[in-house]
Amino acid sequence: MIESANGFVFPNEMHVTWTVMIVLYPYITGMVAGAFIVSSFYHVFGMEKLKPIAKFALVSSFAFLCFATVPLLNHLGSPQRAFNIMLTPNFSSAMSGFGFVYSFYMIIVILEIWFCYREEFIEKYTNSGNVLKKIYYLLLLGNTVQNENTRKYDRKIVVFLAGFGIPVACILHGYVGFLFGSIKANLWWSTPLMFIIFIFSAIVSGLSVLIFLYQLIHWMRKKEIDQRCYELMAKWLWGFMIIAVILELMEILSISYENTERWAVLKQLINGKLWISYVVMQIGLFSIVPFLMLTFTSLLKLNNRIKNILIFCSSGMLLLQVLFMRWNVVIGGQLVSKSMRGFTEYFPGYFDKEGIIVSVIIILVPFLMLRLFDSIFPFFHKKKVRRIFFSEYE
Amino acid sequence: MNKIERRKFIKLGLYSTAGVLCGSLFAFSKIEQDANVDNYEALLKFDWGFLVDTTRCIGCGACVRACKIENNVPESYFRTWVERYEIDKNGNIRVDSPKGAIESFKTDNFQSEDIVKAFFVPKLCNHCYDSACTQVCPVGATYETPDKVVLIDKERCVGCGYCVQACPYGCRYIDHEKGVADKCTLCYHRIQKGEAPACVNACPRSARIFGNLKDPKSKIRRILDQRRYGQLKPDLGTNPKCFYIGLDKEVV
Structure with a gap:
């Protein structure tokens, strides 16, 4: 492409269709699927060390699941017809499965919580x-x-539901990746790897949010955490974040190595509009730094206090990394014009219906909900946890 | 010639001019074959196609204006638009379509003496045989009519925007006022009455040709049978039904 050809977008592409709401949806379902899979580590794979967070993971998954559709409903042009997706589904569309997968998963989570x-x-x-x-x-x-x-x-029953729920959770989130990956018209999205990347990033966000909240709640309640459980989660997070980041980088590497016309356009996207949010933030600050921190905590012998602080910080950073990843996928893909000759702009606005304030509220509500759930479904057996902790570390 | 005869003559002249004008307007707006469509079987006789002769387009934007008025297209969105391609002597290419060319093209992007090649390309929905938008619509609001026009059922559309993402040609948009997806219908309300789409009617150079692909005698079929033409993004497998004569490799 020649430099003067960089500025043309089709007239209808001046406005980005899928806004920050569609960034939040995969972000929230990612945490749903990730947290559920973590709870299944204990229930199905018998990882006893993860017992202290198994219930917490399950209830978190439920809290996020309750709000996963809120950004979608806020985004729909005609939300009053939302149920059409189940009433008159067009099965040639990947999106038509949404209602069914979502409801099916909801039933599994509710049943599992009930039995638990x-x-x-x-x-x-x-x-x-x-x-x-x-x-x-x-x-x-x-x-x-x-x-x-x-x-x-x-x-x-819990073991069965937790086991059965794993593929359903993977489908719930993998299918969101598939939605993007199967759009042949979009150069940045169209890749069969997309759904795999989404599943791994979901597990990363699920583990991150659990680690982050687990530590935060215990700090706020001035309770000791279960160190063994915490460290094991950190190790899993380390492993999964490596896979997730590598997969994404391999995807870019493969496109650049093929060096087709697609790369000619995407190169400009990465070096231009996505330079800060993708290269600097997602890959640089929020992937490499937590990777190093988790490498230290996983491989080196450190003081527990320092270790926990590092793990806590890296989980927070990885939560942001996944948010950036969702932004870079959803918004990044729409910035590239289908004319392959230009890029459009997007800023959500602060007070718009689909703006930043609304997004922050949508993100915070599941956490408040989780706080409320704690009084109905207490996550942590405080006494037991303390006993385990003291018996092993004192 | 006395006064009364002169008056009669002028009167006759005016009436006949008006008659010829009205008649010609009526005649030109009609498509060759009446779309007499009162049942499903009748519709099956048609396969509406569109042909753009880019060598004839002068970029006046009359089609864009006609479409806006005919279909009440929302501000800043377009069911049809015209692109201008300019290539200078160094091989630089510049493409633009200011406001979809609704006000035509007012300024040059290159010094005129440097331009070696320039042309206009009108764009609209391709009404693909294997349209990606019909495939991805989760509620079945986008559908293909028996006469092969891709339409949106606005009573059913949820406004999710998946079709907007899926269309490789940027022909779709969300009408935020109505909360539904929107795009070119080939002026389905007109073709049902046997009239040509508004843009075809408005084109002063006959760069836009519309007709029944199933009719071997139709103008579009005859041109397609005789001349070389191209399609946009044929590699995506959408099988578009908007054909272009004189399509340059730079056009996507």
Whole structure:
């Protein structure tokens, strides 16, 4: 391409169609899928060390899941017809599966939470007064029987649901990647690797958000964390973030090595509009720095305090990395004109319907919801955790 | 000649001029074959195609204006637009379409003496046989009519924008006022009545030709049978139905 040819976009491309709301949707579902998979590490793969966060991971997944559709509804031109996607689905479209996959996954998560918390609900049911008792009775669907047999049965069901949920979680999020990856008209999106990259980045964001909140909640409550669990999560995060980042870089490398017309355009995108958000922030600051920090914490013997601070910081940075990644995919792809001769601009605006303030609110609400959930489905067995911690580290 | 005869003569002259004008307007706006479509089988006889002779386009933008008025196209979006390509003696190429060329092209981008080649390319929905937008619409709001026109059911569209992303030609947009996707319909309301699309009607150079691809006698079919033509982005497998005569390699 010649330099003077850089400025033409088709007249209808002056406006970016998928806004920051569509950045938030995969970001939130990523955390949903990632957190669920982490909870399954314990339930299905028997990683006992992860027991302290297994329930927390499950409930977090549910809290994020409840809000995953909010950015989508805010973005739809005609949200009043949202259910058309299930009423008159066009199965040749990848998007038509959304309603079904989402609902199916929702059912699995709700069922798993119910079976996980049945014992606690029964305890609360027996110990509470009139109105609460009735609420718990309803929540328990009238079944208040608890004995060795029921516990065994509950456990079996949870293992089954957690196992079955893994592919569904992967589909839920992988399919979002597929939505983008299958758009042949878009040079930046169109790659079969997209859905794999999305699944790995989902696990990274899921692990990051769990590590971040786990540490934060315990700091705020002035409680000790379970060091073994925390470190194991950090190691998993280290591993998954390496795979996620490498996959993405390999994708770029392969496009650049092929050196087709596609690269001629994408090169300009990466060196131009996405230089700050992709190269400097996503790859530079928020991938390489946490990678180094997690390498230190995983391989070196460090003081626990320093180690935990490093892990906490890297989880926060990786949360931002995934957010940048979503931005760079969703917005980046739309900045390239289909004329292959120019790039468009996008800024969400602060107070717009799909602007920055609304986005911040949408991101924060699931966390507030999670706080509320803690009183209904307590995540952490505080006493037990402390006991494990002290017995091992004192 | 007495006074009354002169008056009669002028009167007759005026009437006949008006008659010829009206008649010609009516005649030119008609397509060769009446789309007499009151049932499904009748529609199957048609396969509406579009042909753009880029060698004839002068970039006046009359088609863009006609389309805007006919279809009430929202501000800053376009169902059809005209692109200008200019190539200078150093091989530099500059493409533009200011406001879709609704006000035509007012300024030059290169010094006129440096330009070695320049041409205009009108664009519109390609009404592809294997359209990506129909494939990706999650609710089935985008569909193909039996006479092979890709339309949007605005009562069903959720405004998700997936089709806008999927269209490789940038022909679709979201009408934010109505909250639904929108694009060229080939003036389906006109062709149903046997009239030509507004842009075809407005073109002073007959650069836009519209007709039934299934009819061997139609103008479009005859031209396609005789001349060499191209399609936009044929590698994407959308099988577009908007054909271009004199398509330059620079046009995508």
